[in-house]
Amino acid sequence: MFDQVKVNLLLVSIMGLVLAVPGGSRAQEAARTEWVGSEELLRPFWLGEVMEGESVLFIKDEKSGEARASVLFPIRKMIAVRSSTGEVQFEEGRDYVWKEGSREIVVPPGSRISTSTPESLRRPAKSQRHQLTHRDGNGEIYFGGELEYHKLQTIVSYAHEPGLWKAPTPRFDPGALPTTLERLRKQEPLKIVVLGDSISTGCNASGWAGGKPFQPAYPELVSRSLHARYKGRVDIVNLSVSGMDSAWGLTMVDKVVEAAPDLLILAFGMNDSSGRPAQDFQDKIAAAIKGVREKRPEVEVVLVATMVGNRDWVRLNQDLFPQYRDALAKLCGPGVALADVTSIWSEILRLKKDWDQTGNGVNHPNDFGHRVYAQVISSLLIPVD
Known part of the structure; x- marks a missing residue:
């Protein structure tokens, strides 16, 4: 053995x-x-009516300049959108917009929120110390050994209707x-x-x-x-x-x-x-x-x-x-x-x-x-x- x-x-x-x-x-x-x-x-996220600190990564559309990400539940009330470190609280209207009942958050041009493109989350083949070949064959998935993805992500806290998690x-x-x-x-x-x-x-x-x-x-x-x-x-x-x-x-x-x-x-x-x-x-x-x-x-x-x-x-x-x-x-x-x-x-x-x-x-x-x-x-x- x-x-x-x-x-x-x-x-x-x-x-x-x-x-x-x-x-x-x-x-x-x-x-x-x-x-x-x-x-x-530390409360299970599927309980209650408040999602605390859900992470998202905003993907930017090069044509419109807007970036989008989705949260798990339709938003009833936005509580806070912060940097992943918790140090910066972003301003609604200036840094992001949302609609009640939608899961999507939009980041307009000029926002302070970090955004990425699908292309930026890839690397050329065999260019990283770990070979992470993408399933479509187009290069590799971008590898983050420490805080690379953490810095790209944003933290969202919001209220939602109860009982929405069905899994x-x-x-x-x-x-x-x-x-x-x-x-x-x-x-x-x-x-x-x-x-x-x-x-x-x-x-x-x-x-x-x-x-x-x-x-x-x-x-x-x-x-x-x-x-x-x-x-x-x-x-x-x-x-x-x-x-x-x-x-x-x-x-x-x-x-x-x-x-x-x-x-x-x-x-x-x-x-x-x-x-x-x-x-x-x-x-x-x-x-x-x-x-x-x-x-x-x-x-x-x-x-x-x-x-x-x-x-x-x-x-x-x-x-x-x-x-x-x-x-x-x-x-x-x-x-x-x-x-x-x-x-x-x-x-x-x-x-x-x-x-x-x-x-x-x-x-x-x-x-x-x-x-x-x-x-x-x-x-x-x-x-x-």
Whole structure:
């Protein structure tokens, strides 16, 4: 099995899926910078009547000079349009216009809001350190290793009618993760171990990249959500490594056991999607769960069905994402629950564009996307009030 693992990791590197940039001193500096996030930002976006901090990227029409982007819900009232750093609040009428009941926001010529063109989001073939061939064969998708897409995106907060989200959402089930829920309710310390790929390491969250507003990645956001709700201590041990897949995850069983988790978050699938069959993916995740539980039978598990990667990147097998989700669902039972990011991300892509919520252009979430991850996972343990 060891030789096969090496082969799989080599394939991942060849396929260009190891897209992380080492954090180094930048990550240490970011850790010393506090994110000032509101409780509203951690509330599941599909609940209520206010969307807080949705990201968009405005695409400019060269003929008219106007740029457009769409949000998820028809806007009833605009609350604020800000730069991605949160430092600049744009002025309605001057910087943007919108119509009540529409999902579209228009940026007129002369606006201070950042705009892009489809051409600017491409690069010539083999001109980047990662080969990200566009599905139409016309060059490569523009890769952003740190804050490149973050700087191009804009943050929108608005009011909308309730009950508009129709895609599947996580359901709080007190019987799904009963031991974890009991610890939270009793305010006993909870240790969460996260094992995943570059998404789980935090890639392209602004805090990971050392830029404003310094938002942490989803594992810390989950910890914050649970602490805010239950007031107990929640510790995160993150064993994730960029570029890894489910085969590597299986080799990490002893490390997971050594960390002594109460709750294990397993989050693979993006790097597997270069071609691993769904049954093989399921077998490896099942074996990892079994291996951990043989030595730590009381551990509970959240299986994360990954976000959907950019559909214009030829090296991702799009058919595998829903297959992986369904494979993970079959592993659920007492003490094992599914955090279905795949279904939610797919619906977002039905309504918007990948560039609206990507962190790197192809397979990482931005700040909004990391919050979606955290909202989906936290919803398994926090009931709707």
